[in-house]
Amino acid sequence: MQGKYYLIISKNTAQMLIINKALKENEVDTDLVPAPPETGTVCAIAVKIKESDLDRSKRILDENSIDVKDILEEKKFKLQGLLDKKLGNNVITDEFIAILKKIEEGEDLERNEIVYLLSTNNKKEIELIYDAADRIRKLMVGDVVEIRGAIEFSNYCKKCCNYCGINAANSSVGRYRMTEDEIMEVVDYLQGLGLKTVILQSGEDMQWSTERLIALVRRIKEKTGMRITLSVGEKTREEYEALKEAGANNFLLKIESINRNLFNEIHPDDDYDYRLQCSRWLKELGYINGSGNIIGLPGQTNEDIADDILYFKDMGINMIGIGPFIPAKGTKYENHPHGDVNLTLRAVAVTRIVCKKVYIPSTTALASLNKDAQVWALQSGANTIMLINTPDRYKKDYRIYDNKNMVDLEAALYAVEKAGRKLPSYLKVN
Numbered sequence: 089m090q091g092k093y094y095l096i097i098s099k100n101t102a103q104m105l106i107i108n109k110a111l112k113e114n115e116v117d118t119d120l121v122p123a124p125p126e127t128g129t130v131c132a133i134a135v136k137i138k139e140s141d142l143d144r145s146k147r148i149l150d151e152n153s154i155d156v157k158d159i160l161e162e163k164k165f166k167l168q169g170l171l172d173k174k175l176g177n178n179v180i181t182d183e184f185i186a187i188l189k190k191i192e193e194g195e196d197l198e199r200n201e202i203v204y205l206l207s208t209n210n211k212k213e214i215e216l217i218y219d220a221a222d223r224i225r226k227l228m229v230g231d232v233v234e235i236r237g238a239i240e241f242s243n244y245c246k247k248c249c250n251y252c253g254i255n256a257a258n259s260s261v262g263r264y265r266m267t268e269d270e271i272m273e274v275v276d277y278l279q280g281l282g283l284k285t286v287i288l289q290s291g292e293d294m295q296w297s298t299e300r301l302i303a304l305v306r307r308i309k310e311k312t313g314m315r316i317t318l319s320v321g322e323k324t325r326e327e328y329e330a331l332k333e334a335g336a337n338n339f340l341l342k343i344e345s346i347n348r349n350l351f352n353e354i355h356p357d358d359d360y361d362y363r364l365q366c367s368r369w370l371k372e373l374g375y376i377n378g379s380g381n382i383i384g385l386p387g388q389t390n391e392d393i394a395d396d397i398l399y400f401k402d403m404g405i406n407m408i409g410i411g412p413f414i415p416a417k418g419t420k421y422e423n424h425p426h427g428d429v430n431l432t433l434r435a436v437a438v439t440r441i442v443c444k445k446v447y448i449p450s451t452t453a454l455a456s457l458n459k460d461a462q463v464w465a466l467q468s469g470a471n472t473i474m475l476i477n478t479p480d481r482y483k484k485d486y487r488i489y490d491n492k493n494m495v496d497l498e499a500a501l502y503a504v505e506k507a508g509r510k511l512p513s514y515l516k517v518n
C-alpha cells in the first residue's frame with residue numbers, strides 16, 4: 089500500500105459503522121484500523137480511505153448527512169534513530185542494517201527479510217528488533233493496554249482439530265454449555281469492571297445455534313451497549329451477516345497456519361479454502377477482523393510464520409493473536425513439545441513491525457508457559473490482554489491445552505505495571 093491515506097474519525101462506534109457502510113455502498117475502498125491514540129481511547133476505530141477517494145467520500149458523507157469528528161491525513165511513518173544506539177563491540181550484518189533502514193522508513197519488508205528477523209540469533213540484532221517493535225507499538229496504538237473480558241461459554245465442538253483439547257473426539261474432557269442467563273451474569277460483572285468489550289468464545293457447538301447467538305448478542309447490546317467479539321468458528325456468510333446486524337462488532341477466527349499442507353495436517357476435518365473465505369466475508373461485512381496463528385506446530389518453519397505475517401498484512405487483519413502451541417492430553421499432539429516462548433515473542437515483534445496499526449494480544453497461551461511472558465509480549469509489540477471470566481465451575485473444562493493460565497484481573501494489572509504501561513481509564517479498579 090503506497091501513497092497518501094486519510095483517517096475518518098467518528099464520535100462513536102455506531103457512527104463509525106454508518107460511515108463505513110455508506111462509503112462501501114458507494115464503492116469506496118475502506119479499511120477499519122485502530123484510530124491514532126491521540127484521537128480517543130485505544131479501542132476507537134477509524135475508517136481509512138485513499139487520498140484519491142477523499143473528495144468523493146466527503147461528498148457521500150455530506151449527501152447522507154453523516155457527521156464525522158475529524159478527517160486526518162494518516163501520519164507518514166518515520167522512526168528515526170533505531171541504529172543510533174551504541175553498538176559497542178557488537179557486530180551486526182549489512183543485511184540487518186538494510187532491513188532496519190527499511191523499518192525506519194516504514195517500507196514494506198520482503199519475505200526473506202521477515203524470515204531473517206524471525207531467525208537471527210545475534211543478540212544485538214534481537215535487541216534492536218524488540219526495540220523497533222516497541223517503538224512502533226507506542227507510535228501506532230499508544231501506551232494504554234486494552235483489557236477485554238472473555239467468556240468461554242461452551243466447550244462442545246463438532247470439529248476434530250489435532251492440536252485442540254476440546255476437539256470432538258477427546259473423551260478425556262468433561263463437557264459443559266452455559267445458559268444465556270449464566271452468560272449474562274458474567275457480562276454484568278464485566279460491565280461493572282468498566283470493560284468495554286466482551287469476548288464470547290466456544291467450540292463449534294450446534295446447540296448454541298446462530299439463532300440463539302443472535303438473541304444473546306441482542307440482549308448484551310441492549311442491556312450493556314458493550315462491544316461484542318465473537319469467536320465461535322466457521323459459519324455461512326448469511327449467519328455472519330445476521331450476527332453483525334444483531335450487534336456483534338469483532339470476530340476472531342484464527343487461520344492457525346497459512347501453509348495449506350500444514351493447515352490440512354492439523355485440521356483433518358476442515359477446509360482451508362472455506363476458512364479463508366470466512367475471513368474474507370468477515371472483512372466484507374465490516375467486522376473488526378481477528379486472525380492469528382500458533383507457533384510451534386509440528387513441522388512448522390520460520391518461512392511458514394513469515395507467510396502468516398504477510399497474510400495478516402495483505403488481508404488487512406485488525407487483531408492478531410499469536411500464541412505458542414501447548415500440548416493437550418487426549419489429542420494427536422499430546423506428546424509434541426510446546427512452542428518456544430522466545431520464537432513466539434519474536435513473531436509478536438515482527439508482526440508489529442510489519443502490520444503496524446493492529447491489535448495484538450499478549451496471549452493466554454504465553455501466560456500459560458511463563459507468568460512473565462505476558463509482560464514480555466507487552467514489551468515486544470502487544471497491546472491488549474484478555475481476562476478469562478468463565479465461571480470457576482466450568483473453567484477447568486475449557487481445556488484447549490493443558491495447564492492453561494486463567495488470566496484474571498490481578499494478573500493483568502501485574503503485567504501492565506511490570507511492563508511499564510498504562511491501564512485504560514475506563515477500568516474501575518480500587
Ligand code: SAM
Pocket residue numbers: 251252253254289290291292319320321322340341342344381382411412413414415416453488489
Ligand atoms: N472454535 C473457534 C474457532 O475455531 O475459532 C474458537 C475456539 S478455539 C478453541 C480458539 C483458539 O484456541 C484457536 O484459534 C487456537 O489457536 C487455540 N488453541 C486450541 N488448541 C490450542 C493448543 N493446543 N495450543 C495453542 N492454542 C490452541
